[in-house]
Amino acid sequence: MCRLTDKVVLITGAGRGIGRACALRAAEEGADLIITDIGNSKESVPYKLSSLEELQTTAEKCKEFGSSVIVQLADVCKMNDVNALVEAAINRFGRIDALVNNAGIGAPAGKATHLYTTEEWEILLNVNLSGPWRLIKAVAPIMIEQQYGSIINIASTAGLLGYRSFAGYVASKHGLVGLTKSAALDYAPQNIRVNAVCPGPVYDDERLDGHMTKVVADSLGIRLGDQESIDLESVAMNTVVSPYDVAEAVVWLASDATQRVTGTTIAVDAGYSAK
Numbered sequence: 466m467c468r469l470t471d472k473v474v475l476i477t478g479a480g481r482g483i484g485r486a487c488a489l490r491a492a493e494e495g496a497d498l499i500i501t502d503i504g505n506s507k508e509s510v511p512y513k514l515s516s517l518e519e520l521q522t523t524a525e526k527c528k529e530f531g532s533s534v535i536v537q538l539a540d541v542c543k544m545n546d547v548n549a550l551v552e553a554a555i556n557r558f559g560r561i562d563a564l565v566n567n568a569g570i571g572a573p574a575g576k577a578t579h580l581y582t583t584e585e586w587e588i589l590l591n592v593n594l595s596g597p598w599r600l601i602k603a604v605a606p607i608m609i610e611q612q613y614g615s616i617i618n619i620a621s622t623a624g625l626l627g628y629r630s631f632a633g634y635v636a637s638k639h640g641l642v643g644l645t646k647s648a649a650l651d652y653a654p655q656n657i658r659v660n661a662v663c664p665g666p667v668y669d670d671e672r673l674d675g676h677m678t679k680v681v682a683d684s685l686g687i688r689l690g691d692q693e694s695i696d697l698e699s700v701a702m703n704t705v706v707s708p709y710d711v712a713e714a715v716v717w718l719a720s721d722a723t724q725r726v727t728g729t730t731i732a733v734d735a736g737y738s739a740k
């Protein structure tokens with residue numbers, strides 16, 4: 466028996482990277498999926514966001530495991546997009562068992578706190594913190610009616626610790642950890658669990674079109690290889706984290722194995738935050 470048989474899982478930011486790894490692992494475990502991404506870039510984000518083609522690639526790979534998959538574009542900054550996404554999921558599947566709030570941006574960054582422009586500061590909070598809140602706002606009523614659900618917020622070790630030159634990202638991810646704890650208390654009586662997964666440095670897996678390490682390197686004005694060396698030195702183990710390590714924690718939290726786990730943060734960071 467697969468761990469997510471008969472479960473419906475909604476995953477944001479599933480066009481590539483960690484979101485695609487979560488979709489693939491959930492499909493492999495028997496889930497049906499609603500996967501979403503923005504489908505174009507934003508002027509205020511200094512690197513390319515995922516395309517519709519990348520999201521469709523995720524869907525094709527998930528279908529190979531036998532999953533039913535809805536593909537729908539949505540900007541997590543737009544409540545109308547989010548509502549339409551959830552409506553599409555309900556029309557097709559009739560329920561949502563797990564929500565994976567994975568969509569996020571790693572930049573603008575690479576400067577001291579006072580040097581962020583207002584626009585740079587606001588886009589980080591809008592995508593990384595208010596985005597998950599919008600999804601919870603749309604999905605919670607459904608989960609309350611079901612008296613069942615698991616919400617998994619992909620935060621970061623930047624939600625637990627400070628990082629020089631990344632104040633906006635760090636503030637947004639600390640906020641997401643706070644949102645996780647409060648929402649867990651709000652919905653515990655309705656049997657809805659809310660947890661955060663905090664990845665440490667994750668390597669860019671080409672098979673998943675991942676490139677967040679490159680975004681961090683570009684923000685700091687250093688070479689990708691140098692950033693990879695810094696990441697490797699920063700963790701306690703001899704390897705940085707794979708997107709599939711993060712996906713494994715997500716599958717576990719989406720499954721019934723964690724029916725009594727709520728309001729917690731799980732670091733998947735090769736010991737980074739233990740040091």
Ligand SMILES: NC(=O)c1ccc[n+]([C@@H]2O[C@H](COP(=O)([O-])OP(=O)(O)OC[C@H]3O[C@@H](n4cnc5c(N)ncnc54)[C@H](O)[C@@H]3O)[C@@H](O)[C@H]2O)c1
Nearest residue numbers: 478480482483503514515540541567568569621664667677
């Ligand atoms: N890669 C890492 O080292 C690392 C470490 C810790 C936490 N994280 C977090 O993991 C999550 C996934 O990151 P990733 O490394 O796979 O990066 P990524 O850039 O490959 O994936 C993030 C996805 O979110 C999407 N997205 C961005 N803005 C959006 C918006 N407004 N609406 C909808 N979708 C939007 C992007 O298009 C992209 O597909 C993020 O929340 C990130 O902060 C990543």
